[in-house]
Amino acid sequence: MRTLRGAAAFVGVADDASPTGELELHGRALEAAMIEAALADAGLSISDVDGVCHANNSMALAEYLGIHPRFTDSTSTGGSSFEVHAEHAAAAIAAGLADVVVSVYGSTPQGDRRRSASERGGGRGFMMAGPNPQAEWEMPYGLRQPMGPYAMAATRHMAQFGTTPEQLAQIAVSTRAWATMNPKARHRDPITVDDVLSSPLQCSPLHLLDCCLVTDGAGAWVMTSAERAAELAKPPVYVLGAGTCHDHQMISQMPDLTTTAGVISGTNAFAMAGVKPDDVDLLMGYDSFTITALLHLEDLGFCPKGEGGRFVEDGRTGPGGSLPMNTNGGGLSYTHPGMYGMFLIVEAVRQLRGEAGARQLESPEIAVAHGSGGVLSCMSTLVLGTEATR
Amino acid sequence: MTTPAAAPTRPQPPEDETSRPFWEATRTRRLLYQWCTVCDQPVFFPRDVCPGCLGSTLEWRESSGQGTVYTFSNVHRPQMPNFALPAPYTVALIELAEGVRLMSNVVNCDPEQVRVGMAVKVTWERLDDGRHLPQFEPA
Secondary structure (H helix, E strand, C coil): CCCCCCCCCCCCCCCCCCCCCCCCCCCHHHHHHHHHHHHHCCCHHHHHCCCEEECCCCCHHCCCCCCCCCEEEECCCCCCCHHHHHHHHHHHCCCCCCCEEEEECCCCCCHHHHCCCEEEECCCCCCCCCCCHHHHCHHCCCCCCCCCHHHHHHHHHHHHCCCHHHHHHHHHHHHHHCCCCCCCCCCCCCHHHHHHHCCCCCECEEHHEEECCCCCCCCCCCCHHHHCCCCCCCCCCCEEEEEEEEEEEEECCCCCCCCCCCHHHHHHHHHHHCCHHHHHHHHEECCEHHHHHHHHHHHHCCCCCCHHHHCCCCCCCCCCCCCCCCCCHHHHHHCCCCCCHHHHHHHHHHHHHCHCCCCCCCCCCEEEEEEEEECCEEEEEEEEEHHHHH | CCCCCCCCCCCCCCCCCCCCCHHHCCCCCCCEEECCCCCCEEEECCCCCCCCCCCCCEEEEECCEEEHHHHHHHHCCCCCCECCCCCCEEEEEEECCCCCCCEEEEECCHHCCCCCCEEEEEEEEECCCCCCEEEEEEE
């Protein structure tokens, strides 16, 4: 039995309060000051930090601090959030997912009341400090969310690498071909590239059929130890590798709109699993939009950067292709209730167990479930395998 | 009886004491960004501390207002009814000559003519409260 005992230790702390009941700093400035003080206490610097915990939004905090963490935790359980973060961070450190993790909290209800008279609009929440930079730096410009940021990535990819609307459309076509074999899919009629290109333009260059559905949907998974799994009813599907990274929250802060943090999450997950993209029998890659799936193919190493369009154009990711992708019909044709990542795992497990019905692949052994959160912001990669791969 | 159509509008940017120098400068149509004197690098959006070193070593500098289109999307189906610009309109990420990237609109240009890498310069849209919103047009 693995244990966390002795695997991690607190090495730096900081706090601040005042007899007046009011602090001079607030918001992110206060959080940054606490982090700096705790790091100084530990003899570490911000560049050592590769894990970030925040009880509201670890993506926004990391963006503000310029950190691209490989471990992130926004667990919010009220007053106990920071003990839960410590538990998670210890587990992450024990497992090699992170080396230096920070958790921070700052809240200034007294000062907020005084300041609220002079603030224009951007009021701070009572529970959690922090500005809303998107309201200030993005929302005035009328970009449709969340589609617009993905459209901007597609525009840039086309300009930089010559990717075409037809190549993006092929992803929707191949995914729909899989959906025809999923009795629960929202859309089951085959489509053509022309169908995609003649569907209404939403945010250029994305057409309606380049975009995921808006549907009801639900799912769940259960995980246990390998020892206990061996005693249960179904063949275990093992987590062989895992990796996470986010490099922005707002699209205007994304370092490179044609390269996602999936490069980091994927590299780490594959290294942990000891497998290569060539070994993968099924890619479940979050397809919020056609461009999303294309970026995953490149960033996870299934093809070189910039080659995604040519990689998919002959239907390679569809039925009979060499890299089956999104065999349930994906967010584009099966279902997309908002946070679709659950369905990536469910389909990968079903395929590895041989339970996928008409769309069942022939004896797959390794699957990748690659989630994408925010606006190409947070990438999380799972490499899953059958008993034979363990 | 008909109801007069509401005037086109857009979400007004909030500000706080950190970003106030930026917005105050827009009253006189000046575009500011921050510079960390320790890291010797520009910072945008405005922060209290430098994202490179966490130091309070940020100073305000004025941008030339010159830049290029890093990427863009023409919004054909807007989310906001009655948005200030008629669809299709261009939302872009602009790379300023000084090395920071910000979201804005490209105006005074047919959306079909906007290109990645196109040279643009700042122009200003007056907000209700006397501040101005940076917009960009072909240079």
